[in-house]
Amino acid sequence: MDVIVYSIPVFFMLILLELLFDYYKGRKGGERKYRLNDAFTNISCGIVDQSSDIFAKVFTVGMYVLAFEVFAQFRFWSLPQTWWMWIIAFFAVDFAYYWAHRWSHGVNLFWLGHVVHHQSEDYNLSVALRQGAFQKVFTFWVYLPLAIIGVSPEWFITIKAINLLYQFWIHTEYVERMGWLEKVLNTPSHHRVHHGSNAKYIDKNHAGVFIIWDKMFGTFQVEEERPTYGITTPTATFNPIYAHTQPFQRLWAELKLMPSFGDKIRLLFKSPGWYPASLGERPEAPIQREKFQRELSLQENIYLLTQYFIVVVITAVFLFTLDQFTGFEKGVYLTFVFIQLLTLGMYFDKEQKRQKAEVFRLMTTILFSAFVYFHLSQPLPSLILAVLVLISFVWWNKIRQTKHYELVQ
Numbered sequence: 001m002d003v004i005v006y007s008i009p010v011f012f013m014l015i016l017l018e019l020l021f022d023y024y025k026g027r028k029g030g031e032r033k034y035r036l037n038d039a040f041t042n043i044s045c046g047i048v049d050q051s052s053d054i055f056a057k058v059f060t061v062g063m064y065v066l067a068f069e070v071f072a073q074f075r076f077w078s079l080p081q082t083w084w085m086w087i088i089a090f091f092a093v094d095f096a097y098y099w100a101h102r103w104s105h106g107v108n109l110f111w112l113g114h115v116v117h118h119q120s121e122d123y124n125l126s127v128a129l130r131q132g133a134f135q136k137v138f139t140f141w142v143y144l145p146l147a148i149i150g151v152s153p154e155w156f157i158t159i160k161a162i163n164l165l166y167q168f169w170i171h172t173e174y175v176e177r178m179g180w181l182e183k184v185l186n187t188p189s190h191h192r193v194h195h196g197s198n199a200k201y202i203d204k205n206h207a208g209v210f211i212i213w214d215k216m217f218g219t220f221q222v223e224e225e226r227p228t229y230g231i232t233t234p235t236a237t238f239n240p241i242y243a244h245t246q247p248f249q250r251l252w253a254e255l256k257l258m259p260s261f262g263d264k265i266r267l268l269f270k271s272p273g274w275y276p277a278s279l280g281e282r283p284e285a286p287i288q289r290e291k292f293q294r295e296l297s298l299q300e301n302i303y304l305l306t307q308y309f310i311v312v313v314i315t316a317v318f319l320f321t322l323d324q325f326t327g328f329e330k331g332v333y334l335t336f337v338f339i340q341l342l343t344l345g346m347y348f349d350k351e352q353k354r355q356k357a358e359v360f361r362l363m364t365t366i367l368f369s370a371f372v373y374f375h376l377s378q379p380l381p382s383l384i385l386a387v388l389v390l391i392s393f394v395w396w397n398k399i400r401q402t403k404h405y406e407l408v409q
Contacts, residue, residue: 002161002319002322003158003161003162003165004050004161004164004165005050005319005320005322006320007165007168008316008319011125011128011129011168014125014168014169015039015124015125015126018033018034018124018125018172018174019034019039019124021174022034022124022174033122033123033124033173033174034122034124034126035122035291035293036301036304036305037238037293037294037296037348038120038121038122038126038238039122039124039126040238040304040305040308040344040345040348041120041130041237041238041239041240041243041345041348042120042126042127042129042130043126043129043130043312044240044308044341044344044345045116045117045129045130045131045132045133045240045243045244046129046130046131047240047311047312047315047337047341048133048240048241048244048337048338048341049131049132049133049135050315050319051315051318051319051333051334051337051338052133052334053133053136054322054330054334055330055334056133056136056137057136059137059140060136060137060140061153061157063140063141063144064140064143064144064146064147064153064156065147065153067144067147067148068147068148068150068151068152068153071147071148072150075149075150077150078150079149079150079151079152086155086159089146089151089155089156089159090159090162090163091210092146092151093143093146093151093156093159093160093163094163094207094208094209094210094213095213096142096143096145096146097160097163097208098206098207098208098213098214098217099142100139100142100143101114101206101207101208102203102206102217102219103139103142104135104138104139105203105206105271105272106203106271107268107269107270107271108251108267108268108269108270108271108272108274109138109268109269110138110139111247111272112132112134112138112247112248112251113132113133113134113135113136113137113138113139114132114135114138115132115231115247116130116131116132116133116135116243116244116247117130117131117132117135118195118230118231119230119231119234119235119243120229120230121229121230121234121291121292122229122291123171123172123173123192123195123227123229124171124172124173125168125169125171125172126171127171127195128167128168128169128170128171129168132244133244134244143156143160163208163209164208166186166208166209167186167191167208167209169188170186170187170188170190170191171188171191171195172188173188173192175187175188175189176188176189177189177223182211183211184210184211184212185209185210185211186205186207186208186209186210186211187211189222189223190205190207190211190214190223191205192223192227193205193221193222193223193227194206195227195229196227196228196229197227197228197229197230197231197232198225198227198228200221200224201221201227202232203219203271204219204220204221205219205220205221206219228289230291232273233250234289234292235292236292237292237345237349238292238294238345238348238349239341239342239345239346239348239349240341240342240345241338241341241342241345242345242349251267251268254267255267255268257279258276259276259278259279260276263276294348294349294350295350296347296348296350297399297402299399299402300347300399303392303395303396303399304344304347304348306392307340307344307392308344310388311337311340311341311344314337315337318333329375329376332368332371336364336365336368339360339361339364340361340364340365342357343357343358343360343361344361355400358396362389362392362393362396365385365388365389366386366389368385369382369383369385369386369389370382372385
């Protein structure tokens with residue numbers, strides 16, 4: 001059982017509760033912690049991660065199982081299947097997570113997979129779902145020593161999932177300091193520091209569950225002033241596909257600037273921000289900046305929220321019934337979801353070509369509906385999807401004809 005997938009309804013329930021509380025605080029004059037476009041991007045990145053994970057796990061989990069089985073013949077011990085050994089394994093997995101996380105911040109190549117999680121300029125529970133699809137591929141090797149010493153794949157997968165589940169609730173600004181628990185556990189206060197782009201907060205508090213690792217290895221920082229969230233070079237997009245591809249484009253541009261082959265290799269394994277001495281140092285990014293924003297009309301936001309809800313429902317149904325599909329069917333689903341998120345993201349970014357993108361998205365949905373009908377032999381879901389596309393097209397065309405839409409071009 002995929003613990004993360006089965007926790008999705010709980011995630012959305014908690015996000016909704018925080019959103020309602022945020023709305024209440026906003027009505028009382030407080031600062032809002034949620035923006036629709038940013039929350040859309042956060043959750044969409046989670047969809048990209050979980051959807052692509054059905055293929056990534058073939059490699060990452062497969063490598064762990066392979067290491068466990070290959071070294072089984074050399075182990076002259078067997079770890080007892082007891083509660084106290086489970087607790088030791090829990091600490092061991094969290095310790096490995098600390099180093100995987102720390103190296104994800106300290107090595108340019110690994111940062112490609114993790115930077116997506118830090119791009120949001122807000123801080124709320126939806127940010128917890130904003131995960132990079134490539135992160136597991138870049139850091140799977142950190143956990144292989146656990147397989148070598150005999151932590152079974154079943155234990156590892158379960159403990160790793162619990163570790164990630166714990167980290168969901170610490171992505172909030174509505175929980176203050178937690179007294180003596182701050183000495184041992186990773187808390188919202190500690191993790192707010194980790195998401196800060198302030199100079200004193202960068203590369204601090206890498207813990208998963210236990211903050212003790214940061215205190216032991218010199219990466220701990222207490223929360224002082226309120227963090228400025230995001231990364232030092234803003235992503236400036238609400239498109240979840242761009243959010244994943246942009247770091248690769250930036251690193252590629254930097255590689256082309258490197259004066260020698262050796263510098264190109266060093267750039268890959270140096271920390272983000274490194275430049276060879278011959279190119280000088282980069283200027284420091286300003287700490288205070290306005291959040292990236294694109295304003296859309298209320299009608300457009302309601303329309304996009306409805307379309308996005310449809311995508312979330314399709315994704316949830318697919319992930320909960322994953323074992324019923326072939327590799328080809330999973331590939332079709334993945335392509336469909338990526339097109340949906342790409343085009344909806346173009347709309348949230350208010351790109352000039354969003355009209356053509358929306359037509360393409362609706363046509364793709366019709367094709368997906370035909371696939372569901374003819375290939376999966378599911379006439380009712382196919383019919384429902386086709387009707388929703390027809391309603392969406394009429395609705396969207398009406399929005400396009402409004403005076404306000406013309407003014408925001």
